[in-house]
Amino acid sequence: MRGRGIRRGAVFVNLTLIFLCFIWLIPTVGLFVSSFRDPNDIQASGWWTVLPHPDTVLIEELPLPEGDRTGVMTIEGATGTFEEFREGIAAPDGRIITWVGNRRAGRIEVRGEAITANTNLTLDNYEKVLTGKEYTLTFPDGSTQQVQGDDLGGAFVNSLVVAIPATVIPILVAAFAAYGFAWMGFAGRRVLFVLVVAMLVVPLQIALVPILRDYVTLGINGTYLAVWLAHTGFGLALATYLLFNYIRELPGEILESAFIDGASHMQVFLRLILPLSVPALAAFAIFQFLWVWNDYLVALIFIGAKPDTQVLTQRLAEIVGSRGDDWHLLTAGAFISMLLPLTVFFALQRYFVRGLLAGSVKG
Amino acid sequence: LEVTAGYADGERGVRGLAWFLTLLGRIAISILVPVIAFVILWQGFLFLRQNDSPKVITAIVAVIWGVGGVAMIYLVMNWLIERLPQRIGSRLLPYLFVGPAMAMLIWFLFLPTLRTLWISLFNSDTSIFVGIQNYIGIFTTPAMLEVFRNNLLWLVFGTSLTLGFGLLIAILADRSRFESLAKAIIFMPMAISFVGAGIIWNFVYENRQQGDPQIGLLNGIWTALGGEPQAWTALVQPWNNLFLIVIMVWLQTGFAMVLFSAAIKGVPTELLEAARVDGANERQVFFRVMVPNIRGTIITVATTTIIFTLKIFDVVWVMTGGQFGTGVIATEFYRQYFTNRNFGIGSALAIILLIAVFPVMIYNLRRFRQQEGFR
Numbered sequence: 001m002r003g004r005g006i007r008r009g010a011v012f013v014n015l016t017l018i019f020l021c022f023i024w025l026i027p028t029v030g031l032f033v034s035s036f037r038d039p040n041d042i043q044a045s046g047w048w049t050v051l052p053h054p055d056t057v058l059i060e061e062l063p064l065p066e067g068d069r070t071g072v073m074t075i076e077g078a079t080g081t082f083e084e085f086r087e088g089i090a091a092p093d094g095r096i097i098t099w100v101g102n103r104r105a106g107r108i109e110v111r112g113e114a115i116t117a118n119t120n121l122t123l124d125n126y127e128k129v130l131t132g133k134e135y136t137l138t139f140p141d142g143s144t145q146q147v148q149g150d151d152l153g154g155a156f157v158n159s160l161v162v163a164i165p166a167t168v169i170p171i172l173v174a175a176f177a178a179y180g181f182a183w184m185g186f187a188g189r190r191v192l193f194v195l196v197v198a199m200l201v202v203p204l205q206i207a208l209v210p211i212l213r214d215y216v217t218l219g220i221n222g223t224y225l226a227v228w229l230a231h232t233g234f235g236l237a238l239a240t241y242l243l244f245n246y247i248r249e250l251p252g253e254i255l256e257s258a259f260i261d262g263a264s265h266m267q268v269f270l271r272l273i274l275p276l277s278v279p280a281l282a283a284f285a286i287f288q289f290l291w292v293w294n295d296y297l298v299a300l301i302f303i304g305a306k307p308d309t310q311v312l313t314q315r316l317a318e319i320v321g322s323r324g325d326d327w328h329l330l331t332a333g334a335f336i337s338m339l340l341p342l343t344v345f346f347a348l349q350r351y352f353v354r355g356l357l358a359g360s361v362k363g
Numbered sequence: 364l365e366v367t368a369g370y371a372d373g374e375r376g377v378r379g380l381a382w383f384l385t386l387l388g389r390i391a392i393s394i395l396v397p398v399i400a401f402v403i404l405w406q407g408f409l410f411l412r413q414n415d416s417p418k419v420i421t422a423i424v425a426v427i428w429g430v431g432g433v434a435m436i437y438l439v440m441n442w443l444i445e446r447l448p449q450r451i452g453s454r455l456l457p458y459l460f461v462g463p464a465m466a467m468l469i470w471f472l473f474l475p476t477l478r479t480l481w482i483s484l485f486n487s488d489t490s491i492f493v494g495i496q497n498y499i500g501i502f503t504t505p506a507m508l509e510v511f512r513n514n515l516l517w518l519v520f521g522t523s524l525t526l527g528f529g530l531l532i533a534i535l536a537d538r539s540r541f542e543s544l545a546k547a548i549i550f551m552p553m554a555i556s557f558v559g560a561g562i563i564w565n566f567v568y569e570n571r572q573q574g575d576p577q578i579g580l581l582n583g584i585w586t587a588l589g590g591e592p593q594a595w596t597a598l599v600q601p602w603n604n605l606f607l608i609v610i611m612v613w614l615q616t617g618f619a620m621v622l623f624s625a626a627i628k629g630v631p632t633e634l635l636e637a638a639r640v641d642g643a644n645e646r647q648v649f650f651r652v653m654v655p656n657i658r659g660t661i662i663t664v665a666t667t668t669i670i671f672t673l674k675i676f677d678v679v680w681v682m683t684g685g686q687f688g689t690g691v692i693a694t695e696f697y698r699q700y701f702t703n704r705n706f707g708i709g710s711a712l713a714i715i716l717l718i719a720v721f722p723v724m725i726y727n728l729r730r731f732r733q734q735e736g737f738r
Contacts, residue, residue: 010538017535020528021548024613027563028551030580034566045576046583154418161422165429172433173464180460189457192465197731199472201720203674205696206713207475209482209706214470224425225408233471236464265456266441294556296677301701313558317681320562327566327578334562338555345554349547353621 035331036121042327049118057116059095062108069103076110125332152315152333159293159311159337161224166231166292167285173232174239174284175247175277179269181240182248183255193244199237207234208301215302222306230302231292239284246280247273282351290341312337393446400439404432436463476717483710487703497711509601510690514673516604517611517691521672524612526665529619534649536620537627546624550617557614561681564610568595600688607689610678615671619664626660627653666723673719692716 034047049055065073072081078091085099085108095112130153180186181193211230215221250273258268274281296313303309316333323329345352407428440459444452486493501507532549536542552560569579570592577583582592595606630653638652654661676693679685685694692712700709 013535013538014541017532017539017541017545020532020535021545024549024552024616026580027567027613028555030566031563042578044578046578046580048580048583157418157422161425164426168430169433172430172437173467176437176460177464180457184457184460186454186457186461189461192461194728194731195465195468195473197727198724199468200727201670201723202472202476203693203713203716203720204472205674205676205693206479206717207471209700209710209713210475210478211471224429228429229467230471233467236468237472240464240468264445265460266438269460290554294554294559296556296558296681297697313556316558316562320558320565320681327569330562331566334559337559341554341556342551345551346547349550 031331031334034327035125035335036123037118037125037328038120038122039125039326039328041118041120042331043325045118050121052115055114055116056096056111057114059110059112059114062110064099064101064106064108075108125328126336129329129333129336152312152336155310155312155315156336158309159313159340162227162231162299162311163289163292165224165228166235167289169228170232170235170239170288171243171281171285174236174243175274175281176269177236177240178243178247179265179273181244184265196237196240196244200241202237204234204298208297212301221302222304222309224309226302227299230298231288231295234298235288235291239288242284243277243280246277250276279351279354282348283354286344286348286352289344293341389446393443396442397439400435404428404435407432479710479713482706483714484707486707487705489706493707497707498715501708501711501715506690507695509688510692510695513601513604513689514675514691516601517608517672517675518669520605521608521611521615521675522665522668524608525615525619525668526661528612528616529664530623530661532616532620533623533627536624546617546620549620552614553617555614557677558681560610560614561678564613565596565682568606570594596683596689597687603683603687604689607678607682610682611672611675614678615668619668622660622664623657626657630656666726670720670723673716692719 030047033050034042037047037050062076065075069082072079073085075085076091076095076097077093078085078089078095078097080089082099082103085097088096088098088111090096093112095110098109098111100106100109131151177196181189181196211233212221215226220226254272255268258272263271294313296317299311299314300317303311303314312333316330316337319326319329319333407424410424437459441456444455444459446452447455482489483497484492484494486496532545536545539545555563566578567580568582569577570582571577571579573586573592577586577592581595586592596603598606634652634656635648638648643651674693675691676697679689679691679694680697683689685691685698690698692715696709696712696716699705699712703709
């Protein structure tokens, strides 16, 4: 009895879990599938129609019937006049017979229920958003339009240029500070560290405008340097706190023997502390990289409307604002922006989880 | 004897001269090295500011310049300090390690807090001192009160749903064979930007006129069930906020789940077994044994999520721009500051945001003092 109860429990657990995972996954799947669909298909049908489903489809095309076309005719079992056929007539077997064209020239289309799938997939959308080149768009009615590409490829490079230093610099600066707080004695150590803890939760909105004014005074607004410094400033408190917690726990004996051998603080830091702290550094690096890569607000304010340095999130948000109905561009663009963080995330998931645990359980 | 004395004098003179020259040389090098370092950095900056070389080259130079520059500053300063007399050098060295971080922290967070507080006491263009008039204005304007109500909705529904789903999935995953796969799927949205998530969910909520084929999943299901297509994010206010909150829950549940999952694994199995042997049913085991044991984690996740919901900006900004009664403090701050150019009200909103997270700050500080982080 008990065994069966447990088995039933396990089935229930797994079914609920699968259901929840399905719900969590489905929005992203929709985006992913749509990014490969033809622009006109995206507008005309839901993305789930790429799966086999019953639908009314064109089964065959026939030539126009011979003979008198003015009176009542019978085509494929359906009977009616030319005008009625133009509207479409249901044959006894459920198929719909439609006369396309005029009375003299044209064709007969036969539609019926069938299992079908919209598997008209393409990589064109990616090509269109990635390059900055012009391309021609053809609408269903045959009209065309010249459209400028979105150059997300360029924005991708910009995102990298922003994200790599904005990840490495705060880690470096914070690691120095964490070592200083953990292993050096100096006046004001406590007060300064209290400041670090206090700054952990300060909302960055509070800093945006004063910093923007400083940047304008210094003449660096809109440069990469400005964004690196901003991300460093906003990420430092957490980085210092996390690395301090880690570096403090390193065994003191190793350091002492190094000092006895005549090593300087800088040598100990570079040769001992940094290599020993790799797990903590990696954990925070992933954190900071995802945060910077996905950031929109800081880029919006400190990069602004400079197309040369704009990052991916900005370009995407611009497409949302100006052409929010161009789903073929939005879906492909969004997926491009997700590509790198998802790769980093799945490749280094274990470090990331460890970092989350260290960062949040402790403080 | 005189000769030797003269020789000794001369030797002393030579030694003095050598010492003086060495000192001069040292000072010269001590100045030269930082100057060279500075010139290199400055040239790099100029190159990056006005260059027309291919994008990829600029990118590589920028990355090397940024990262290398920071490392160089530390090394050059350390080199300088080692040149100083031991007594002064060892006093200065800690400030080389801690100083840059503290300077950045003070420049980017501490001073801005004071400056924003100061600006919030002035009128829209910071020309007339108005005292707390901006704050009174904010708390008496109906539109602003709606913004606070929305933040409250985010706080209550966002936090409870994130915690609830996080805990539920952590418990289910703990008992399932597909644990790591399920956790990866739930956790994945954490790697997606708010802008990306905004696009994903805008697509889910996409609304077409009745009769046209629906391309948004939610309206697709809704119309298949016989409903009329709805504009979900502009729907009956304030319930449209819930459709935005769903996005945050989708993004943040993974975070809660990971922490809960680790905490659950930390609860001793004997404790749970003992409760079961004593005849407790699964619900009692959960509420009487599990929950008290992971209380600390629940509090941590709750505070993190609360801070997150208070600062929420990107989701709302990308989805609705704060229209249709979905504005929150952070979007209203942006609108006041950058659209209306009303610096006084904008700053006051930022300060209100700070006051909202104040309890957490005090809690952190108190805990730090209790743990006594320094040995």
